[in-house]
Amino acid sequence: MSAPTLAAGSSDEPSNRTSTAAPGVRPAEAPPPGAQGDEDVPVERPTGKSGVATPLAQPFDAAASPLASDPDDSCSSVLERDPDRRFGKLATVLGSGASKIVYQGVDLESGRFVAWHEVSLAHLPAAERERVCKEGEMLKTLSHPNLVDCLTSFTDVARDKVVFVMPKATNDVAAFLRTYAQDMLAVRFLRRWVRQILEGLAHLHAQSPPIIHRDIKPENLLYNSSEGIIRIADFGIAISSSAATPSSLSAHGDRTDIQGTPNYMPPEAFDGTVDPSMDIYALGMTVVNMATGALPFNECGNVGQIYNKLMQNRMPAAYKLIRHRSVRDFVKACVRIQQPGPDGTISFDPDVCF
Numbered sequence: 001m002s003a004p005t006l007a008a009g010s011s012d013e014p015s016n017r018t019s020t021a022a023p024g025v026r027p028a029e030a031p032p033p034g035a036q037g038d039e040d041v042p043v044e045r046p047t048g049k050s051g052v053a054t055p056l057a058q059p060f061d062a063a064a065s066p067l068a069s070d071p072d073d074s075c076s077s078v079l080e081r082d083p084d085r086r087f088g089k090l091a092t093v094l095g096s097g098a099s100k101i102v103y104q105g106v107d108l109e110s111g112r113f114v115a116w117h118e119v120s121l122a123h124l125p126a127a128e129r130e131r132v133c134k135e136g137e138m139l140k141t142l143s144h145p146n147l148v149d150c151l152t153s154f155t156d157v158a159r160d161k162v163v164f165v166m167p168k169a170t171n172d173v174a175a176f177l178r179t180y181a182q183d184m185l186a187v188r189f190l191r192r193w194v195r196q197i198l199e200g201l202a203h204l205h206a207q208s209p210p211i212i213h214r215d216i217k218p219e220n221l222l223y224n225s226s227e228g229i230i231r232i233a234d235f236g237i238a239i240s241s242s243a244a245t246p247s248s249l250s251a252h253g254d255r256t257d258i259q260g261t262p263n264y265m266p267p268e269a270f271d272g273t274v275d276p277s278m279d280i281y282a283l284g285m286t287v288v289n290m291a292t293g294a295l296p297f298n299e300c301g302n303v304g305q306i307y308n309k310l311m312q313n314r315m316p317a318a319y320k321l322i323r324h325r326s327v328r329d330f331v332k333a334c335v336r337i338q339q340p341g342p343d344g345t346i347s348f349d350p351d352v353c354f
Contacts, residue, residue, distance in 0.1 A: 077090060077091070078090065078106070078108075079091060082152050082154055082163070082165060083154050084152065085108070086107065086108055086109055086152070087105055087106070087107055087108065087114060087116070087151065087152060087165045088105060088106050088108055089103050089105050089116045090103060090104045090105060090106060090116075091103070091104075092104035094115060094168075099119060099120045099123055100117060100118060100119045100120065101117075101118050102115055102116065102117050102118075102234075103115075103116040103118065104116065104168070105165060105168075107151075112167075112168075113168045114151060114165050114166065114167060114168050115165070115166045115167070115168045115169070115234075116163065116165055117163065117164040117165070117166060117234070118161050118162075118163055119161060119162045119163075119164070120160065120161050121160050121161055121162060122160055133155045133162060136153035136154070136155065136162045136164060137153060138207065138211070139153055139164065139211075140152060140153055142203070142204075142207075144199070144200055144203040145199075145229065145231075146196045146197065146199050146200030146203070146229070146230060146231055146232060147200050147203060147204070147231060147232050148166055148167055148222060148231045148232065148233040148234075149166075149167065150164055150165070150166060151165040151166060151167065152164075152165045153165065166233060166234070167233075169222050169233055169234075170222075171222065171223055171224070171225065172218060172219050172220070172221060172222050172223060172233075173193075173218040173219075173221040173222075173223050173230070173290065174217075174218035174219045174221075174289075176223050176225070177218060177289070177290060177293060187324050187326060187327060190287070190290060190291065190327065192228065193230050193290070194283070194287060194330070196229065196230040197216070197221065197230055197232065197283055197286075198283070200230075200231070200232040201213065201216070201232070201276070201279050201280070201283070204232075204279075205276040205279070210275075210276050212274050212275065212276060212278060212279060213232065213279050213282075214269075214274065214278065214279070215234060215261055215264070215282070216232070216264060216279050216282035216283055216286055217261050217263075217264045217282065217285075217286055217289070218286055218289055218290065219234075220232065220233050220234040221233065221286070262297075262303045262306050262307075263285065263295055263296045263297045263298070263306065263316075264281075264282040264285040264286065264296065265278065265281075265282065266278050266281040266282075266310070266335075267307065267310035267311055270307055270310075280334050281334055281335055283334055284330070284331045284332075284333075284334025284335050285316070285331075285334075287327065287330060287331055287334070288316060288318050288319055288322065288331055289318070291321075291322045291323075291324070291327050292318045292321040292322060294317075294318035294321060295318070296316040296318055296319075297309065297316045297317075297318075298316075298317070298318065299316070299317045315331075315335070319331060
């Protein structure tokens with residue numbers, strides 16, 4: 001009968017080997033009799049009021065965690081919520097116009113900052129408010145590679161406003177141009193940008209009724225430099241061609257109810273005309289800015305002077321700074337674009353200039 005085999009590492013395993021230390025190395029000494037290893041050292045555990053030791057690892061109580069509390073109760077800096085309570089409005093103002101204010105917002109699920117656009121309905125006739133509210137819902141369904149997604153939108157009846165929540169801009173074309181010289185904008189590079197903007201606008205104008213952005217400019221074009229993709233952003237004053245009101249000038253030549261940026265607006269927009277051609281005109285002025293780094297009509301002292309120059313069919317001074325003839329021809333084509341057809345769309349082929 002064979003002897004039983006002992007498990008490796010057992011304290012009962014006999015050892016016939018003699019421990020020899022390497023030259024110059026002192027062999028380890030055995031612990032004195034009665035000494036205990038670390039595994040035998042007793043650990044004092046905290047005791048509760050009853051004197052019974054409590055476990056070292058306490059179970060996680062999700063209900064008692066502050067992370068489980070309602071954000072309304074724990075985040076006093078959030079001023080308002082969307083109906084789904086995912087997005088919150090903060091007090092920081094990112095920008096404003098006559099009919100809108102853009103606040104910093106926050107996505108309470110991801111922690112990312114967003115842009116909270118509030119558009120006042122007070123300037124619109126009662127019959128047009130429903131149309132604008134419907135367009136807000138339509139923006140949520142738009143999906144295009146050259147359009148920034150609308151995260152959500154809703155109508156605040158009590159405050160007479162429509163709210164659009166968009167991703168917050170991190171790098172727009174205006175910032176890109178301030179960082180890098182316009183000399184690097186070769187015609188081929190500029191052409192790629194313009195084609196992407198036109199594709200995004202074509203998707204907006206193809207809706208029924210057409211959605212007019214009304215504020216195309218470098219600040220509202222987001223640029224992903226790693227992908228080379230342009231996306232149209234800031235739909236805060238986007239509106240259909242039927243929901244428009246005339247603008248007015250003060251005695252000093254200043255706009256009193258501006259809907260857009262005067263340096264990028266066609267003359268008919270001052271009279272309340274809204275159609276897809278105004279976005280194409282604004283694109284032409286945007287190309288002037290991208291090709292020269294100069295603001296269109298920057299030579300004018302106020303909005304009234306811009307309007308007078310437009311009524312005289314005069315181009316901005318920066319137009320003469322464009323070095324490439326093909327780019328100048330494209331700007332002319334944008335300015336002289338024909339009026340939309342019966343279906344509200346326009347035909348514009350960038351290949352005539354590029």
